[in-house]
């Protein structure tokens with residue numbers, strides 16, 4: 001056991017949580033990926049969650065395992081640590097082999113990055129990827145990326161997997177200039193669940209269970225300045241979580257300022273924060289007193305608030321609202337729909353066709369976004385890209401029939 005950091009965990013777990021490929025996309029928590037395994041819908045759907053983020057702004061990323069005819073389907077890859085694979089082995093004993101791995105997004109780097117390693121862990125599984133998969137900074141063929149082309153198919157172009165268990169439909173494609181946005185959704189008929197990637201999120205005020213394994217990111221962001229030590233309380237966890245959500249949603253929240261460097265340094269390297277875990281007391285943020293006002297739009301107090309992810313709302317869909325509206329209509333028409341399972345934040349979330357209609361009504365009856373407040377940074381970014389011709393005027397350009 002290791003108790004030196006205030007946390008208790010088995011030392012031998014560290015090797016089971018190792019992710020050697022982390023330098024490919026150097027996100028927190030780097031080479032050590034703790035995984036939370038959960039059954040979401042009894043005997044039908046399971047989830048593996050890991051944290052991914054920058055400067056402790058880390059939100060859960062999910063691999064969803066779905067029971068299909070004859071075995072299991074993995075939806076959205078995650079780094080296959082020993083810990084994850086051990087749980088997968090016991091699932092396979094009970095429910096059959098992993099038949100397929102689905103990468104349902106063309107653009108979501110945090111989902112793409114672990115497909116090669118996951119495909120090597122399941123050498124007999126068929127791989128299905130989103131149309132228009134692209135790599136950055138160079139657009140390379142699949143085999144160069146470590147994705148074996150001899151067992152890889154493209155969704156829709158080469159057919160669709162598990163059609164007896166699933167219905168598939170697409171959000172996009174849209175031309176983002178730098179690459180394509182497209183995500184493929186899956187309706188699992190038996191559990192009545194819709195699986196999405198980034199387009200919809202459901203966020204709750206309660207921090208996700210995954211932080212039980214290590215609440216450091218929450219405690220780090222719950223403070224007002226770098227000299228405050230990281231103290232683990234329920235209130236600190238909730239406060240830190242709310243701020244993480246604001247960062248992850250708006251990149252630079254409106255009620256945040258960057259203090260002068262002298263202020264940051266004056267509060268750094270103090271006793272109690274002189275450790276890598278506390279980033280040596282370097283905390284370059286200052287929150288306005290009314291920062292919690294921004295949470296109303298983002299998170300539900302008792303249950304997750306379902307919404308389009310703000311980054312996508314402002315950077316992907318401002319000129320393609322119709323595509324989003326049509327996609328929501330398709331969801332509203334799924335008979336018997338009961339659950340929403342996104343690749344981030346809470347899952348499963350109760351979600352029926354009326355909820356989808358209400359969400360559409362809410363989104364399309366008021367201004368799409370604003371130029372001010374929390375939206376200001378994303379708004380400026382989109383305007384800059386648009387003005388400089390990076391983003392095309394018509395995001396459907398090249399995709400029209």
Ligand SMILES: [Fe+2]
Pocket residue numbers: 108110111197198343344
């Ligand atoms: Fe994502």
